Every structure is written in structure tokens, then in C-alpha cells.
Amino acid sequence: MATLSELLHSRTALGDAEVEWLHLLVGDWQLIADLSFADLVLWVRPATRTTGRDGTAGTDGTAGPWEAVAHVRPTTGHLVFVDDQVGRTADGEHVGPLLDEAAAEQRILRVRQVEVPSDTGHQSVREEYIPVVREGSVVAIITRHTNLWTTRTPSRLEITYLATADALCRMVSAGEFPHSTAPTGLRRGAPRVGDGVIRLDIDGIVTYASPNAVSALHRLGHLGEVVGASLAQLVTDNLRESYPVDEGLPLVVTGRQPWRTELAGAGTTVSMRAIPLTEAGQRFGALVLLRDVGxxxxxxxxxxxxxxxxxxxxxxxxxxxxxxxxxxxxxxxxxxxxxxxxxxxxxxxxxxxxxxxxxxxxxxxDESVDFDAIVKRGVQAIVDVSSNGAPITTSLEGSFGRLRPEDATALAMIVSELVQNAIEHGLGDSGGRIRVLVERLSDERGRPMLVVSVEDDGTGIDPERPPGSGLGTQIVQSLVADLQGRIAWEPASPRGTRTRFTASLRPLP
CATH class of the missing domain: 1.20.5 (Single alpha-helices involved in coiled-coils or other helix-helix interfaces)
Structure with a gap:
């Protein structure tokens, strides 16, 4: 299956900036799905493909039927679609006209209830159409599908989640979400909706805190009430002088900027992320996600x-x-x-x-080593010590790649001995050239293996001193056997000696 980037570039006429905007959205829309307890599907309008007289592909500027290019399910509630919706087209469905209307009017459309097939027959689903706007232009449409599986009275948590999700959807339709300046930290443990949610008003006062968020704050040392307190004051009161404080902490606890931080204290660490909530460009509050990552x-x-x-x-x-x-x-x-x-x-x-x-x-x-660097250093060291001033050139053709330490030690000894023998018994004091040729293959069982040749253009094999009679070659033969390989010596063309051996490698971790 093609990636989102491949689908957007091959099927639409969107520019790089619009594609990047959709990437940012899809990278963060799990948040909206979890707060909404709903599936989200991203729709784009593909451009009609054309083929020129020279055989090159292009677009003619007209639009084809809407096509789904991304789909996310909630982790907090009942999903709607078991099958992934990517690749589905809206041609001939009731969805198509509503997608057109949402794009033309640049407003959120709410459909009260539709029937959607399910494993057990049909299920009632509420659908909403949310235009994705960037710099005043609609670049895609998000459909939000909520499973109406129950009619019970929603809890305060659900009401807060849904209200926050609606605020984020309005920000999407106004071009105010996602935040392009938000950091995308590489550290594991980014907070999610299920880990803990806090709602702040414009002054940074907590208006709601989920049970998991309260537990995370308690583990930091705060044992009092959370709702009605200033999050900045609450966090400040529980800071420990012995722990470092991130410079981005004030931005997060006040909800003024889309930022991430971590707060250490009382033997644990809490990851925090702030998402300002805006309406018509004016901030009216913030969403703060918390996770205990101690x-x-x-x-x-x-x-x-x-x-x-x-x-x-x-x-x-x-x-x-x-x-x-x-x-x-x-x-x-x-x-x-x-x-x-x-x-x-x-x-x-x-x-x-x-x-x-x-x-x-x-x-x-890593539990592996770059063996090419070892070979180059080792061969050069042997030449410097053993050449006695004779002009000797060396070359490495191919690549050993990364090897396990056990294999690297044995192979280093083998190549070292073969190069030493080539200088001592092949080139002598006249000098010459030594080539190390490497080919990395797979054996009949699919395991990695090496085929290595060490060639010189010296005097060739001495019939009075056949290979295998010296201590060095005996060491080499023993090490090659340990690597489940074979070794052979043969004349090189037009002159010299070629030593060729195989070695089975241990898989990398």
C-alpha cells in the first residue's frame, strides 16, 4: 500500500506546503479521534490524470471523485469501521455531495444519523464533515464518525472530551490546527488522551482534570484539589530544587504555547504537552496532556x-x-x-x-561493528610495519558492512594473516598491489554470508612451500572453519596469488 505522501503527490495537485500541512494533521489527529470517541477519515480531491503525447503523466486541473487517503480509530471508545477506509472513493454516495458542500462553504456540516453496515448488521453513526483549511483554502476534508451505540447520559469526562474535540475541529476548519511550530520531540513517552487530560481557562486555571491527570499530579507531590487551582502555581509549589527545570515549563503550564516539557520530582517524571485552544485567532483556554513516565x-x-x-x-x-x-x-x-x-x-x-x-x-x-573501518586500519598498519619501504598499494572493493563482534574478531584475524602472508611471501621487497574483494550474499537458508578474496600481484605460490604449512595459514584455516566456511589458494591472473574464503555470519540483533 502506498504511503500518505505517495498518495498525495501522485493523486492530487497539492503543493509541498499543503502536503506538509496534512502530514502534520495526520501526525496529531489521534488526539482528536480519542477526544471525540470517533473514527476520522481524511478525504482529498484527486486531480484527473493525463498522459501527454511524449508519454509523460500530468494533471489537467480538473478534479475526480473524493478519495480517502488516511483513517484513524479511537483508542477511547467503540470504533465504526473495522476495515481501513484508505482507497475508498465517494463517487455515487451520499458522502460525495456533503464533501463538496463542506469544501465549498468552508464550514462544519453535521449529519444527525446514518446507518452503517457492521459485523452484526447495521449500526447508527453520526457523521460530521470538517474542512481542513490552510491559509484560507480547503486542502482536504475530515469526516468524523461517532458510533451511537448507547443512549446513556454522558459523564463529565465525556462531555469535556467532546467539547475539547469540537474546539479542535473548529480550529482545523479555521486553519489554526495543527500548530506548525510545535516541537516534535524524539523521546519516547509522549502523553496521550488516555494518560491524563487537563482543561485550562484563559488565565491558566484548571477547569477539569481527568482521574489519570490527578493521579499524575499526586505522584509529583500535590495532594490538594486540582480543579480551580492555577496549574502554574500547583506545579511551582511541588518543584524540588535538586531537579533541573526545563525552560519550556512556563509555556506548558500556562497553556500559552504549543509546547512539550517534562517535570521531575518526588522520584517520578511527568511528561506534559500543552495545546492552546483558539477561536477566531483568540486564545480562550488550553488542553494539557499529562503522562507519568517515571x-x-x-x-x-x-x-x-x-x-x-x-x-x-x-x-x-x-x-x-x-x-x-x-x-x-x-x-x-x-x-x-x-x-x-x-x-x-x-x-x-x-x-x-x-x-x-x-x-x-x-x-x-550498537551490538555490531563497522568492519570496513577495521579492515582499512588493519591493512594499512600491516603495510606500514611489514613493507620495509617497498611501494605497496592496497584497495578494498565491496563492503563487509556491520558485523557481530564475534564474527568481526575472527574476520579481522583472517584478513590480517592473509595480507601479512601476501606481503611476506608474495610481494617481498619489490612491492606491488594487494586487493581485498568482498561480496555479501545469503546462503541457501537465507542467512548472511561473505565471500572474500585477497589478491596480490607478486611471485605466486611457491611449489616448495604449499599453502597451509605455516602457522599463519593454520590459524586462518581454523578460524574459517569456526565461521562454517571454506578457503582455497589459487594463482591470480596475470600473476600473483588469490586466496578466497567464505564465512557464514551471525544475524545482527
């Missing part, structure tokens, strides 16, 4: 602590490995030239390779 923030802090601990562990492991490598280097300097010194130097290099993986892991909080 437990959510506590878990986030625990997670951040664990992530910091993991980074610190990787950092310390890296430091310890570097210390081991330094000790091996010092020991190698005390050993005369020969096999013993060579063995210590190779051990130092291998420990340093593992340290690079932990260094990369300590840079972030």
Missing part, C-alpha cells in the same frame, strides 16, 4: 548505564590487549634475530588486531 525514564537510565558499562568494558579490553602487545614488543627487542623474535612480533601483531576490534566497539552503543 518508570520509562528509569529504564532508559538503566539502559544508558548498561551501554556505558559495555563501552567501558570494550575500552578496557582494548587497553589490556595493547598492554600485552607492548610487552610482546619489548620482549621481542631483547631476543636476538631469528625465529623467536619473528614469533613474538607476529604474536604482537595478532593481539593488536584483536585490540582494533574492541577499539571500534568502544566507539558506539
Amino acid at each position: 518508570e520509562l525514564r528509569r529504564r532508559e537510565r538503566e539502559l544508558m548505564t548498561k551501554e556505558a558499562t559495555i563501552r567501558e568494558i570494550h575500552h578496557r579490553v582494548k587497553n589490556n590487549l595493547q598492554s600485552v602487545a607492548a610487552l610482546l614488543r619489548l620482549q621481542a627487542r631483547r631476543v636476538p634475530e631469528g625465529e623467536a623474535r619473528t614469533a613474538l612480533e607476529e604474536a604482537e601483531r595478532r593481539v593488536g588486531t584483536i585490540a582494533m576490534v574492541h577499539d571500534q566497539l568502544s566507539q558506539g552503543i
